[in-house]
Amino acid sequence: MITPLRVSSLLLLQTLLSSPVAASSFMPRQSSVTQRPNAFYRTPGLAVKGGADEEVPLQAESSPISEVPAVPTPEAAPAAVPEPVTSLLGPNAPPPGFLRKILPSFPWHKLPDYLTYARCLAIPALMVLFYMPDMHIATGFLFAFASFTDYLDGYLARRWDITSAFGAFLDPVADKLMVSTGLILLAGRYGKAVSIPTSIILAREIAVSALREWMAQRGQRDIVKVGIQGKIKTALTMVALTVLLFVPAADGQGFLQKLRLPGMVMLDLCALVTVTSGSVYFMAAGPLLFEK
Numbered sequence: 001m002i003t004p005l006r007v008s009s010l011l012l013l014q015t016l017l018s019s020p021v022a023a024s025s026f027m028p029r030q031s032s033v034t035q036r037p038n039a040f041y042r043t044p045g046l047a048v049k050g051g052a053d054e055e056v057p058l059q060a061e062s063s064p065i066s067e068v069p070a071v072p073t074p075e076a077a078p079a080a081v082p083e084p085v086t087s088l089l090g091p092n093a094p095p096p097g098f099l100r101k102i103l104p105s106f107p108w109h110k111l112p113d114y115l116t117y118a119r120c121l122a123i124p125a126l127m128v129l130f131y132m133p134d135m136h137i138a139t140g141f142l143f144a145f146a147s148f149t150d151y152l153d154g155y156l157a158r159r160w161d162i163t164s165a166f167g168a169f170l171d172p173v174a175d176k177l178m179v180s181t182g183l184i185l186l187a188g189r190y191g192k193a194v195s196i197p198t199s200i201i202l203a204r205e206i207a208v209s210a211l212r213e214w215m216a217q218r219g220q221r222d223i224v225k226v227g228i229q230g231k232i233k234t235a236l237t238m239v240a241l242t243v244l245l246f247v248p249a250a251d252g253q254g255f256l257q258k259l260r261l262p263g264m265v266m267l268d269l270c271a272l273v274t275v276t277s278g279s280v281y282f283m284a285a286g287p288l289l290f291e292k
Contacts (some may be wrong), residue, residue, distance in 0.1 A: 045099055090161020109160065112153035113167045119174045122146040125179050130185050136256070140246035143182060148237035150206070172226075175234060176205055182241040189249060193264060197271035201237065204278040213283055223284050230279035236273060240266035 088109040100108055122142055129139040153171065157163055183198040208224070215221045243263035246256055282289070 007166065010142065065114050088162075092161040094159065109162050112157045112160075112162065113164060113170075115149040115153040115156075116167055116170050116174050117180060119146045120170070121178055126181060127179075134248075136246060136248045140242055142176075143238075143245050144242045146178055147242060150234075150238070152176075176209075178236055179234075180205075182245065186241065186244050190244075190264075192266065194244075197267050199269040201274050201279045204274045207279050208281055211281060212287055215288070218288065220285075220288060223288075224281045227277070227280065229280060233270060233273045233277050236266060240270050256284065 088107075096104070100106075122145070124145070126139060126142055129135045129142060150171075152165075157167070180202060183194070185199060187195040187198045210219060212224050215224050240263055243259050243266065247260045247263065248254070248256055251257070
């Protein structure tokens with residue numbers, strides 16, 4: 001049997017449940033964000049996966065990026081390595097040897113010029129030693145050293161591929177001064193035995209030097225450049241003078257006195273080569289000398 005009190009309670013309960021405010025206090029709150037089960041929520045660099053009733057940690061995921069073809073960059077040229085002091089030598093110079101390694105700061109590129117300067121300085125020293133008594137050995141060694149520098153400076157200049165304008169001018173001048181000085185000194189000691197070949201050699205040197213200067217003015221100096229005969233003449237003259245300078249001034253019977261005859265023979269032979277080599281230069285320049 002339904003009593004009036006029970007009916008009133010039922011009506012009150014129905015009223016409360018039908019009210020929106022009351023209903024919200026009894027029902028669980030729902031998030032305003034609608035989630036779909038097993039759905040991915042992508043953000044730049046992040047992805048969220050979750051359902052309605054589970055907590056899902058954030059996971060980093062790289063978003064797909066389209067492959068961009070790499071643009072080839074030109075290869076940079078290798079950096080230039082600073083050259084050492086010895087690079088002042090020519091491009092065809094060989095690698096440094098023993099002396100150039102232990103003395104890297106020495107100006108090796110100037111050594112041929114220094115040797116030419118030494119040959120010039122040896123000329124006055126040669127004259128002083130020649131007139132000093134019993135100094136014939138020192139005189140001979142000095143002239144031999146100066147003659148060797150003539151070969152050495154040319155050899156080093158070619159090997160190290162170096163040249164200088166002043167060295168190219170002074171080298172042949174130093175040779176002629178040294179040879180002329182030796183010939184004149186010996187001509188004063190031995191008289192006509194040396195003065196005759198000395199006159200022939202000096203006359204040839206003057207004539208050929210004048211011819212080369214004239215040909216240079218016409219732009220044809222290469223026609224009369226130094227050949228193999230001229231080099232043989234120079235070497236033979238230096239050997240002959242070295243031998244004669246070793247001979248003592250006083251007469252005697254020693255070993256060095258016996259070098260006088262071989263030295264005279266070589267000097268006469270040198271005069272003969274001087275004439276033949278000089279004629280070669282004049283024959284080469286003949287068409288220009290006698291042109292109309």
